[in-house]
Amino acid sequence: MDKFLIDMLECPVCHQSLDWQIDEQFNDHIEKAEARCVGCNAVYPIRDGIGIFLTPYLPRNDLWEQVESQLTIYLQDHPDIERQLMDTPIDDLSPTDQHFRALVLEERGDFTGSREAEVLSNQNLYTSAYTNCWDSQIKYTLDALSTLDGPVVDLASGRCYLVEKIIEQLKKSVVASDFSLNVLRRDIKLFEFLGIEQHVSLLAFDARLTPFRDGSIKTMTTNLGLPNIQNPGRLLHELNRIVCGTMLAISQFFPVDDEPNKKVIVDAGLDPLLYRLSAIEHFISAGWSVKVENTCVAEALPTPASKLLEGARADGLPVAPTEMEWCVLRATNAE
Numbered sequence: 001m002d003k004f005l006i007d008m009l010e011c012p013v014c015h016q017s018l019d020w021q022i023d024e025q026f027n028d029h030i031e032k033a034e035a036r037c038v039g040c041n042a043v044y045p046i047r048d049g050i051g052i053f054l055t056p057y058l059p060r061n062d063l064w065e066q067v068e069s070q071l072t073i074y075l076q077d078h079p080d081i082e083r084q085l086m087d088t089p090i091d092d093l094s095p096t097d098q099h100f101r102a103l104v105l106e107e108r109g110d111f112t113g114s115r116e117a118e119v120l121s122n123q124n125l126y127t128s129a130y131t132n133c134w135d136s137q138i139k140y141t142l143d144a145l146s147t148l149d150g151p152v153v154d155l156a157s158g159r160c161y162l163v164e165k166i167i168e169q170l171k172k173s174v175v176a177s178d179f180s181l182n183v184l185r186r187d188i189k190l191f192e193f194l195g196i197e198q199h200v201s202l203l204a205f206d207a208r209l210t211p212f213r214d215g216s217i218k219t220m221t222t223n224l225g226l227p228n229i230q231n232p233g234r235l236l237h238e239l240n241r242i243v244c245g246t247m248l249a250i251s252q253f254f255p256v257d258d259e260p261n262k263k264v265i266v267d268a269g270l271d272p273l274l275y276r277l278s279a280i281e282h283f284i285s286a287g288w289s290v291k292v293e294n295t296c297v298a299e300a301l302p303t304p305a306s307k308l309l310e311g312a313r314a315d316g317l318p319v320a321p322t323e324m325e326w327c328v329l330r331a332t333n334a335e
């Protein structure tokens with residue numbers, strides 16, 4: 001993580017300052033350090049350049065050791081399935097299995113092979129209207145960002161699809177974040193492969209309990225991060241606390257009368273931000289002024305079950321065909 005972040009960070013639990021002990025750094029990049037809270041004495045480590053601000057009650061060392069994803073563990077236990085997934089000619093795999101092959105190749109650091117498999121699977125998994133709507137939101141966000149001040153803090157960055165584009169197209173510094181260390185570690189390898197690692201800082205934290213000081217972030221983005229955060233609770237209040245500027249959130253909304261999808265959405269605790277009206281109400285009650293921009297509607301179909309991995313799917317939603325609305329939510333702090 002970059003040194004400029006030190007001035008923006010605090011204890012995510014008690015909001016007191018942090019005492020920094022830096023053990024290894026490379027130019028302005030901190031590789032190994034410890035940040036100790038002067039209030040509650042919690043210690044937040046920086047390892048391999050990733051700042052780990054998960055709550056002090058979590059066993060962070062164990063989490064750090066847990067380097068393998070569920071998919072890798074499953075394939076280790078089922079070597080015959082692994083052989084079929086990795087050795088079958090790619091065109092003979094189902095689109096969902098092409099997607100899983102891409103994930104395995106990515107975990108193994110074969111980013112070229114992974115991207116080829118991903119392109120193929122996306123062509124077969126999604127309608128072109130769906131892909132066009134998503135591309136349009138990415139382009140709209142990049143255009144909007146070009147007029148905003150950096151650095152950008154990206155939330156629930158996942159595989160960093162948006163982060164990569166912000167760095168490559170806008171040459172801005174980005175702070176990528178996620179609550180999964182596995183995901184962030186894979187992201188580092190991706191950035192090294194792309195040769196853009198010096199433009200990115202990686203932080204592990206839960207978006208509902210962040211390590212940022214009040215009003216320390218001018219520009220925040222998220223590519224489908226908000227609809228993926230279960231039981232958001234006071235998430236939008238927390239984001240309003242730390243942002244003093246603009247948040248651009250690529251979002252998706254389901255129709256309210258779509259019962260089959262609603263049941264799954266509600267069971268997963270995702271309903272507050274996956275319906276247009278509810279999302280807007282949550283933003284307003286958390287102190288935001290919000291505009292819905294660049295909307296487009298596209299048919300969305302359930303991704304088919306894997307033929308090799310016991311009914312696994314690329315996406316959890318939708319579970320039934322639907323019309324999904326895409327947009328960029330532009331939120332600023334209300335007066």
Ligand SMILES: C[S@@+](CC[C@H](N)C(=O)[O-])C[C@H]1O[C@@H](n2cnc3c(N)ncnc32)[C@H](O)[C@@H]1O
Binds near residue numbers: 225
């Ligand atoms: C599917 S990704 C979104 C796509 C991603 N932004 C991109 O551009 O590639 C959703 C991510 O949200 C993360 N996530 C879910 N809940 C979270 C939370 N409470 N705090 C932080 N990250 C969270 C997941 O680990 C996952 O990586």
Ligand SMILES: [Zn+2]
Binds near residue numbers: 015039
């Ligand atoms: Zn503290």
